[in-house]
Amino acid sequence: MxxxxxxxxxxxxxxxxxxxxxxxxxxxxxxxxxxxxxxxxxxxxxxxxxxxxxxxxxxxxxxxxxxxxxxxxxELASQLGLDEGASVSATYFRIAEDRLKGELPDAFSETLLKQRYGLTGAQLQSLLNRMSHEGWVQKKPGYGWEFSPMLTTSESLLQSYRLRLALEPAALLEPGYRIAPEVIARCRAAEQHLLQGGIQTDSAGQIHERGVRFHEALVEGSGNPFFIDTIRRVNRVRRLLSYRSTQDRKRYRQHCEQHLAILDLLEQERQEDAAQMLRTHLGDTLRNLKKISKILKP
Structure with a gap:
């Protein structure tokens, strides 16, 4: 199999x-x-x-x-005999970077990727499966693939954060808001992992997914499907630029500390204070992204 x-x-x-x-x-x-x-x-x-x-x-x-x-x-991938998976992940980020640089066309064939990146058939299918599941490529009717419309400029990433700044704190103020204790514990463990060294050692994908899981967990506590669906869509389309923004990791310690403070407030059922802290956190992130906008440019 x-x-x-x-x-x-x-x-x-x-x-x-x-x-x-x-x-x-x-x-x-x-x-x-x-x-x-x-x-x-x-x-x-x-x-x-x-x-x-x-x-x-x-x-x-x-x-x-x-x-x-x-x-x-x-090292872990090598010990477990998953080197091919690690190689596929490295190629995944090369494709993401080449797409942001404008070096890959909007529509492409499997042959193009296979030849350009020296892939086996199994590696190619792993990559296409992952990119398709993550929402940044889709199969064309009939033959070939195409990149989904994505955020590919620094300004569009800043716009996505302004949208999140408007929506995410409001989600915490929804009537009946509740985040389960086990979700709080899981999110807290993820932040502590980063503070204990993960900021330096985790991959760009791990850093991005940790942030996505934290913010989506907060919004899911609202129980409002309109908030939840909107934030999930924004997170999918900002993925590529978010990967690149992890090149500057100095800001992540502050991120983790702010995330932990928000979790503490939610655990105490202080929704309004948590919403204000989340607003401060997203505002700080927006200002930091403006400072590193040169990283986000092709």
């Missing part, structure tokens, strides 16, 4: 970013929802990680983390 090797790597990234301890349960549906995949590739990836000894399986209960996720991502 062919396993898309980018999926086990993404599951490892999620475990690492959430700071999950040994013994943590890893329900397939939860992983599928968070990675925006169907259960089939997730189940295949869990089976592979079980074979590698990273997970153990309990009958009628599913998979559990068997050993700690430690060491640099590249």
């Amino acid at each position: 062919h396993v898309d090797l980018s999926v086990p790597e993404r599951i490892i990234d999620l475990i690492r970013a959430d700071g999950l301890p040994v013994g943590s349960h890893l329900p397939a549906q939860m992983l599928a929802d968070r990675l925006r995949l169907s259960r089939s590739p997730v189940n295949q990836a869990l089976g592979l990680l079980h074979e590698k000894g990273l997970l153990h399986r309990e009958p009628n209960r599913g998979y559990f983390l068997a050993s700690a996720i430690e060491g640099p991502p590249d």
